[in-house]
Amino acid sequence: MVRRDNDGRILKLPRRVDAGGDPPTGGFARTTRLAGLPVAFAGRRMAGAGKRMLGRSAEEIDRDIQARTAQHLFEVLGELKGCVAKLGQLMALYELALPADFAAPYRDALGQLQDSAPAMLPPMVHRVLAQQLGPTWRTRFLEFEDRPAAAASVGQVHRAVWHDGRRVAVKIMYPGAREAVLSDLQALRRIAPLFTALLPGADSRAVIEALCAYIGEELDYELEAAHQRAFAAAYADDPDFVVPDVVARIGDVLITDWLDGVSLSRVLGQNQPLDRDRAGLLVLRFLLSGPVRAGLLYGDPHPGNFRIMPDGRLGVVDFGACAPFPPGYLDALTDMARAILSEDPTDIEAAIRRRGYMEPDRAVDIPRVLHQLAPIRDAMLDPTFRMTTTWLRKRVSATVDLRLSNVIRQLTMPAEHTPMLRTFLAGISVMSQLQPELPLREECNRWFPDVIAALGLDDLPPATKPLPALASMELPLPQGNPPPPRRISAVPNISHDSAVPRPDDDR
Incomplete structure (x- = not known):
């Protein structure tokens, strides 16, 4: 596991396993x-x-x-x-x-x-805060809890009270985390060809590069703050969602409003009482509405990142990995979905090839592709659809089946669509754990009416079962999309002395 000194600092490990069994880092x-x-x-x-x-x-x-x-x-x-x-x-x-x-x-x-991430001990936390916020960092807080409240991807979160009395979450990056992550990015790139076994039709190097870019964004708290500000502004005073405001971003420390809610992972793990249909609809609505309201797709749908608030709203945290739709993504999705709904093998093959999901010289059994995609098609045709882990397990199993007879393995995927697919699968995973009955088509129509109309699904009968009561059902749709925050594409080029606040740091 990761080694730390007495203050909790990540230690550089020897390049070979030593007598004590320490892990390799070369x-x-x-x-x-x-x-x-x-x-x-x-x-x-x-x-x-x-x-x-x-x-x-x-x-x-x-x-x-x-x-x-x-x-x-x-x-x-x-x-x-x-x-x-x-x-x-x-x-x-x-x-x-x-x-x-x-x-x-x-x-x-x-x-x-x-x-299992080992926590930084208080002396190390204090040292990092002094480096990032200055030697008088304590004057910025009325209270600061040394015991971490939660672990983050590359750091940990502490509860505190800001100097103006606001309760805040202080997210601190682990010392050495940037170097460790960049090293692992290089390791993943080296073994990219091994992923061909799972993605035989795809450019495995391009897919791994896209995943590395997504993971690397976790290192940039400036970018995360920009993402979170966009979502917080878009969902300000929303009756169904709460996104904590960014209070300050200083170097490798991100300070945001504190949320009191209970994490969805804890609710699911302890099987606590919950209106699962309503919670599932809230998760679905947040994921679908993000590109329309904030100009960004929320990139890390995970039960630990959703909070059930005391007032029933859904709280959302961790905005490190967010992205706008790639250019032409909705057009490609509409094109292929229209062909699949037509059930015409010629149209399906033409659309899949046109949109880069099939290599030009590869022959694919299109009727079998349609058979594999039928459950997803049916989910859009039915007025309501119940997501379950059993349903998802069957879909994932069919997709990752390593047998050469698996027709899905004959398809490829444009690398730029990797973040969208990852978010799509992760979001479905969260909702399937809730096992809700959802008006999937109606909700897609609410946020992407042009797509649903192009598919000819806008005239189908709506759900007859009463839907969960969401206050935002009656809210008018926002007009126009705010511009997405600046994005950083060259993740490996991130290199700065985290001990010195940068000129663009928020104070």
Whole structure:
């Protein structure tokens, strides 16, 4: 795991495993640990075949393989930390592709990974705040809690009271986190060809580069503050949503209003009472309305980033990874969806090729593609649709099935669509855990009426079941989109002395 000194500072680790078993940090060694994951899994399968010959049941052996693989995955990702640990949230989707009883060890291991970041101790926290806010940093706060309230992707959050009396959340980046993440980005780039096994039709290097850019944005609190300001302004005084205002961004410290709500992950984990239809509709509405109201797609839908507020509203935090739709994205989506709804194989193939989801010289069984996409099509045709983990598990399993007969593996994906697909899958994962019944088509029509009209779905009968009571049902749609915040494209070029506040820091 990550090593720290007595103050909680991340220590540079030796390039080789020492006698105490410390993890490797050299580029080659780190890449070797990542590349060893599929090799180790193959070895376990071969060993399992031998055990079956000795009389052990296939079910018992498979359970053992899944448990050992989950633990190995946890150990490697935990040691590499940085951006690879961030991928744990994305990999949680693959847990849904496993049979429910086999998924448990993966879920436990990934849960450990997300909760295992060691906290900075108070002396280190004070030192970082002195470097970032100045030696008189305490005068900025009436109160400051040394004990962290939560872990963030590359830092931790403390509860405090700002000098004007506002209760605030103080997000502090771990010392050394930037270097660790950039190192892991390079490690991921080195093993990009290995992902061809999962994405045989895609440009794996371009897809990994897009993921690296998304992960790297977690390093830029200036960009995160710009994203959050855009959302906070767009949803100010909203009756159904609350986005905390940005109080200040100073170097690698981000200070925002504090939210009192209970995280959705805790509600789900403890099976607390909850109007799941309403909560699911709130999550869906926030994700769909972001590009229209704030000019940005919320990029990190995860149960831990949503809060159920005391007044029933949905609170949203963590705006590090947000993005506008890529140019032409809605046109491409409309084009392909129209063809799929037509059920005409010729139109479907033409649209998929036209939009870059099929290589020019690759032959694809279009009727089988349509069969795989039918459940998604039906979700848009029905007045209401119930999302469940069982439904999602079937969809993900069909998509990531490694057999060559899987027709989805014959398709490709434009790299620039990677963030949209990631957000789409993560959002569906959150909603599926709630298992709500949603007016999916009506909600899409509310925010993207031109798309629904182009698909010919605007005249279909609406839901007959009463919808959850949301105050914003009666709100007029905002006119016009605010310009998206400035975006930083060259993530690896981020390099500055975090101890020295920059001229554009907020004070």
